[in-house]
Amino acid sequence: MDKLIAQQRIQTLSKELHEHNHKYYVLSAPSISDFQFDSMLRELQALEMEFPELASENSPTKRVGGTVSKEFETVMHKYQMLSLSNSYSKEDLIDFENRIQKLIEDDVEYVCELKYDGVAIGLRYVDGKLIQAVTRGDGSKGDDVTNNVRTIGSIPLELKGDYPKEFEIRGEIFLPLKAFEKLNEAKAKAGEPLMANPRNTASGTLKLQSSKLVASRGLDCYLYYLLGETLPKSTHFDNIQKAGEWGFKVPLTEERMIEKTNSIDGILSFINFWDERRHNLPFEVDGIVIKVNSYEKQEQLGFTSKSPRWAIAYKFETEQAATKLNSVSYQVGRTGAVTPVANLAPTSLLGTTVKRASLHNKDQIEKLGLHFGDHVFVEKGGEIIPKVVGVNTALRSKDADPVVFIESCPECDTPLIRKVGEANHYCPNENGCPPQITGKIEHFISRKAMNIDGLGGETVEQFYKAGLLKNIADLYDLDPLKMLALDRMADKSVNKIIKAVKNSLSIPFEQVLFALGIRFVGSTVAKILAKNFKSIDHLKNATIDDLIAVDEIGQKIAESIQEFFSEEKNLDVVERLKKAGVQMRIVQSEKDLNVNKFLEGKSIVVSGVFNTFSRDELKQTIERYGGKNVGSISKKTSFIVAGEKIGPSKLEKAQKLGVKLISEDEFIQMISDNI
Numbered sequence: 001m002d003k004l005i006a007q008q009r010i011q012t013l014s015k016e017l018h019e020h021n022h023k024y025y026v027l028s029a030p031s032i033s034d035f036q037f038d039s040m041l042r043e044l045q046a047l048e049m050e051f052p053e054l055a056s057e058n059s060p061t062k063r064v065g066g067t068v069s070k071e072f073e074t075v076m077h078k079y080q081m082l083s084l085s086n087s088y089s090k091e092d093l094i095d096f097e098n099r100i101q102k103l104i105e106d107d108v109e110y111v112c113e114l115k116y117d118g119v120a121i122g123l124r125y126v127d128g129k130l131i132q133a134v135t136r137g138d139g140s141k142g143d144d145v146t147n148n149v150r151t152i153g154s155i156p157l158e159l160k161g162d163y164p165k166e167f168e169i170r171g172e173i174f175l176p177l178k179a180f181e182k183l184n185e186a187k188a189k190a191g192e193p194l195m196a197n198p199r200n201t202a203s204g205t206l207k208l209q210s211s212k213l214v215a216s217r218g219l220d221c222y223l224y225y226l227l228g229e230t231l232p233k234s235t236h237f238d239n240i241q242k243a244g245e246w247g248f249k250v251p252l253t254e255e256r257m258i259e260k261t262n263s264i265d266g267i268l269s270f271i272n273f274w275d276e277r278r279h280n281l282p283f284e285v286d287g288i289v290i291k292v293n294s295y296e297k298q299e300q301l302g303f304t305s306k307s308p309r310w311a312i313a314y315k316f317e318t319e320q321a322a323t324k325l326n327s328v329s330y331q332v333g334r335t336g337a338v339t340p341v342a343n344l345a346p347t348s349l350l351g352t353t354v355k356r357a358s359l360h361n362k363d364q365i366e367k368l369g370l371h372f373g374d375h376v377f378v379e380k381g382g383e384i385i386p387k388v389v390g391v392n393t394a395l396r397s398k399d400a401d402p403v404v405f406i407e408s409c410p411e412c413d414t415p416l417i418r419k420v421g422e423a424n425h426y427c428p429n430e431n432g433c434p435p436q437i438t439g440k441i442e443h444f445i446s447r448k449a450m451n452i453d454g455l456g457g458e459t460v461e462q463f464y465k466a467g468l469l470k471n472i473a474d475l476y477d478l479d480p481l482k483m484l485a486l487d488r489m490a491d492k493s494v495n496k497i498i499k500a501v502k503n504s505l506s507i508p509f510e511q512v513l514f515a516l517g518i519r520f521v522g523s524t525v526a527k528i529l530a531k532n533f534k535s536i537d538h539l540k541n542a543t544i545d546d547l548i549a550v551d552e553i554g555q556k557i558a559e560s561i562q563e564f565f566s567e568e569k570n571l572d573v574v575e576r577l578k579k580a581g582v583q584m585r586i587v588q589s590e591k592d593l594n595v596n597k598f599l600e601g602k603s604i605v606v607s608g609v610f611n612t613f614s615r616d617e618l619k620q621t622i623e624r625y626g627g628k629n630v631g632s633i634s635k636k637t638s639f640i641v642a643g644e645k646i647g648p649s650k651l652e653k654a655q656k657l658g659v660k661l662i663s664e665d666e667f668i669q670m671i672s673d674n675i
């Protein structure tokens, strides 16, 4: 293509894609299908590949990530990044209002907003283009995380309308609750320790080295503060509204997410409104922020060394319960991660009885300064497992012993290790520590892995104790006579197990790879690895560089894979599995190679109970024809394959978003029409 024509086409495509991105992520009102969006994006990518000199820093193609930062550059903030003073009671707010009234002998208008619980970010724009994104850091200087921020869909890379030539806008980057749950589900499946809460996850995500990985996490951002010499309006509220016109995600007045008032009663009414409803929001908020609206009055009030005098944060009370710490136990997961758990005197919290709470790791125990018998406070946050958040030291008995994190494994006595940069301790005795062995076998046989039914957790333990199962390869050498000799084992159950083990030989390589239980290799990563390396031998021989050359595979995963294959015992197990006939390479049938990928670009939800196929079979079919399986319904969903007993909330959501439902029979028809 002629360069001039390419330049024009790039401009048109970029403009349109920026516009559609805004409609999708900021307005939640897309006007084209995902398929149309993706094909425009692909066209742009191809043009930029052909004419790299025409690709701009803020091209919509930068949203998908691709940069790797070894270190983030430290940069000075143009304007100090201060925080807010906190208040915890209505009385504090009355004091705040009185102080302001005393200093400003005039009517004062306030703006009430949500206090988003995430990470503060400063975004600088020149001529309508995002040029820099910096974290708070120490308030004077922070980390330049621009490439990672470019992947956040709701942050505009190019502005529209009458924006000032140069300005800074600040806001909070957060991880929506749905994205947090999805991440933790994936972590649970990969046997990795779970993330503690959405805020820490957002902050960790922003500092990831691979911007591609950042893009996949689904961060979001609300903007709450503008700075600059040429802002168009003289009040905070009006400038925030203006920022909305330029393309930023700002709170909406209709949903009462931002409100002007000139009385303390107005402020209290806003607080009460959100205190009751904050749990219905799709992200976490930890309070309300109240700001003086007029810039002139803000200037009159000025700043203390730490925070503005014209604003205050009101923190919500969280549901807490006080109880007593009886003991601490330590759980060892299948990857060897050791998690301390507090055993508590039973107490009631938000309608459930709490007896145990997570202590996360050694640092957390030390941070709390925990002693046995302590009176502790437990809280339920965004996460399901309650956590210990504080200690009432006034009630501690003088002779109480501090809780000291164990040094060796509670199960096998091996000294624990902690890798640099990781918060968790691990038992390194991978092949000799009972819960790690049985945990690995249980993972291997699970439905999403080798799908060997008939063998539950208890049977695995029974077989392990009897010496029949010492590792996953032993499954393929099980002796029926030895099995029959065990308690509760009859012909029928033994046959069932033997048959299920035999059936597992047809499980495809990508699933086998997931089943092996390599740290950080969840089902998605396993799929990517299988697709790129095709066989276990190629994967085994891959260098770190070969591995990280693959999109979505970072240093951490690459190292873990190498570590797995450096263990003699693992190599031995893999060889035995191979000999037993387990699929250790991608087998692509002629049929598969030539399939019509007619579902390419479609996001499909499979939900309900089906007659002819299992849900997993339907999902495999979708993938085979190029479609993507997604767990929850959104505007991006192309259609839902709906079985019987599909939940009413799903139906309602589908109807609300106008997503089409098709039956199992219609889906089968669709497949046969296209092959």
Ligand code: IVH
Pocket (backbone or CB within 6 Å): 082, 083, 084, 085, 113, 114, 115, 116, 117, 119, 120, 121, 171, 172, 224, 225, 289, 308, 311, 313
């Ligand atoms: S205004 C000069 N508004 O809470 C202060 N902050 O300690 C400008 N935050 O640093 C901050 N929601 O990270 C403001 N609606 C909101 C906010 C908000 C969350 C965060 C922000 C700030 C911290 C206060």
